[in-house]
Amino acid sequence: MTAMNSTPIDPAALAADYWSTSIIDIHPGSIQVRGYPIQELIGAISFPQMIWLMLRGELPGAGEARLLEAALVASVDHGPHAPSIAISRMAVSCGLPLNGAMASALNTLDDVHGGAGQQTVELFHIVERAQADGASLEAAVESSIDAFIVAHGKYLPGFGHRFHPVDPRAGRLLAMVDEAAAEGVVSGRYAAIARAIEALLKGRKSKPIPMNIDGATAVIYAELGFAPELARGVFCLSRAVGILSHAWEQRGRGERNKGPMPRQMPYRYTGHATRHVEEEGQ
Structure with missing residues (x-):
């Protein structure tokens, strides 16, 4: 095999370079x-x-591994009402094997359900860049939050929770970050940014908007130097354990075609009343 310029090409070397990996x-x-x-x-x-x-x-290092492990443990599961978990159960009841149920569930972990960790790390980096340009922490947080809301809407990833007034996972994770910062394992600057955001939201809303699991794990991933996209990827690794666990439990129940709600609970129809083609043609 030769190229257009008649330079010989070694197929084995070409294939080796094509699939090269470190x-x-x-x-x-x-x-x-x-x-x-x-x-x-x-x-x-x-x-x-x-x-x-x-x-x-x-x-x-040991301290870095401990923080990563804590984030993985904290994010494993959030109950059968979480969309990814619910989908794993429904998929199994429809006859999918465990791997098919896991794939179906993991594919829902996109921007809305599963993307908040990545988005929060991105927000922390925006604040960090504003600080690097000379703004104080408080000023950097305020300008960054305002710009983020203009660009993305009023929902702020990593803060507040529709189910928990205070997320029971966040406090423990932040305490571990503080311990790691005191030991020199991480800098602690992203924990400071997160707490400054929390303080700003409290001042604006006149009530606490505490950090949630996505915010706390985003602090860990940012402190450990993971890129924002990897924050989502590592979250998927963690949540896969919960997805597998629920799929396996569902397998043992022998239910068929499990829907999103019990059959005894009817949905509400909001369309046309009964009508007939013949009447419309008159």
Whole structure:
């Protein structure tokens, strides 16, 4: 095989370059992840550490791994009324295998349901850039929030919760961030930004608008240096555990075609009253 300029092309080298990766190197009898033999990782590192290694290329420190693990644990599940969880249950009852139910559920984790963590990290970065331009923390937060609302509407990701007056997960996660900051594991600047946003919202609304799970985990992901998109990706890894758990429980119930609400509860029809084609033709 030759190119138009008659330069010889090595098909094997072309294919090797086409699928090049810095993540994993596999040969007969050998598997190396980011340069580490897999047998040396097995039993030596935790799953959160493996996630970090795969995404970031190096092993995290103990404090970093502890924060990542905390965020993963906190986001696993939020009850059968959460759309992704409900979809996993309905999918299983419609005959899908576990992997199909998981895929159906994970595909709902987009901007509205599942995207708030990414959006909150992006908001923190906007505030951070305003500070870098010379604004005080309070001024940076105020201008950034105003601009965000103009661009995206009044809903502010990471703050307030439709179900919990105070999200029971957020406080513990923030306390762990504070501990890590005191130990020099993270800077603490994103926790400060998040709390400044919380204070601004309280002042404007005359009532607390506390940080929720998305805001607290966004603090962790930002403090750990994860890109905004990875905040959503890692959340998907966490929520997949809840999705699998609910799908498996549903499998054991033997229900068929589980709908979004019990059959005994009718929906409300808001369309035309009964009409007939013959009458309309007159």
